[in-house]
Amino acid sequence: MGDDVRVVIVDDHSIFRSGLRSDLDASIVVVAEAADVAAAVEAIAETQPDVVLLDVHLPSGEAAASVPDASGGEAVIRGAAPLSPGTRFLALSVSDAAEDVVRVIRAGARGYITKGSSGIEVSRAAHAVAGGDAVFSPRLAGFVLDAFGAAVGETATTNDELDRLSTREQEVMRLIARGYAYKEVAAELFISMKTVESHVSAVLRKLQLSSRYELTAWASARRLL
Template sequence: MTDPGTQSAAQNANPPLTIVIVDDHSIFRSGLRSELDPALLVLGEAATVDEAVAVVIATQPRVVLLDVHLPGGIGGGGAEVIRAAAPQAPATLFLALSVSDAADDVVSVIRAGARGYITKSSSGAEVSDAARRVAGGDAVFSPRLAGFVLDAFGAVAGETASTSDELDRLSAREQEVMRLIARGYAYKEVATALFISPKTVETHVSAVLRKLQLSSRHELTAWATARKLL
């Protein structure tokens, strides 16, 4: 018979993997929660971009199971959740879990910072395993989606290296601002999404244009589009 004290000590030495589930369908959230490995500890759920950002920041989970298409925010879906929450939850990792297997969706959320992307056809056991692997430092993708990531990030080595060199001129915050401005968002919308002031957004935009040697938001959008950064 296991000594209760020994069992308690073992649990403390190996704390449970903490999870937040983000999906706008309550039935899916409930079903996924019931199918996850009981050893995973679900700290909370969210149905919208704004709810997700708040829950992630408040609970600081190790892994967020994140749908790609979500209502709320300024239209960025799961990618917007990552951009807004990650700076304030630095130990949290994001695993996209979506019905979509479109290349644009996969690339968008990975560029935002997700550590993997699996489809909703995955079983509870497969999702649990993927969450553990992401928490352990792996990048996890459903088999047919891996090709999208390779194509987007490494197919043309010269182009990738050139874009990387240009992005290295920008700070992490300047890159976040650059992507939102290039998508056509107003300064106030960017400020709301990133929890900074419109004046700070303006300062970052000026720095981005100067570092990239561009003269306008129109040129910035063309630059980002050509490099598939949107």
């Protein structure tokens, strides 16, 4: 899977933490574990991990009291992100409630996967998130599409919108919207990652979108996937 990825596992169930730790790929180095918000923020600030594997439903407790109605997962992100700016957050969830997952994504998580995922799937997701990509669990992806799709303005017809993009930009747009990592897009189209990044920036600018989440929602709503 490439270079090692340093992670912190945050979950209030010790059995889940130990099980996940044992199932992760050898390239995933667990530098700390935490069972609550305060311990998680402290561990992240101290270890500066690449990725935090974060329980969406971590109990908020007293440490999250300054963030009304926030879940523990949200509180960890808001508390730790300023202290470890290079760290990315990957949410883990067993919930099928849209608002739970969408809120933690809006708080700053780079993606989410279900707790039913295998160790190799979590490991791959951690590598993708560490590399700057977003990761969507197929079981829950519709929640994000619906949530961010509602914010995407219908300002032109599909053809008019696509006409703003070059042929190559349309190719990149479809692959990114389908969840491809930048490296995978580069390999698929035989171009460099830097070129992929340039195309993605151009696509978002021309379509007046702010993230790949919105791009996925935009493409899904127009049946371009």
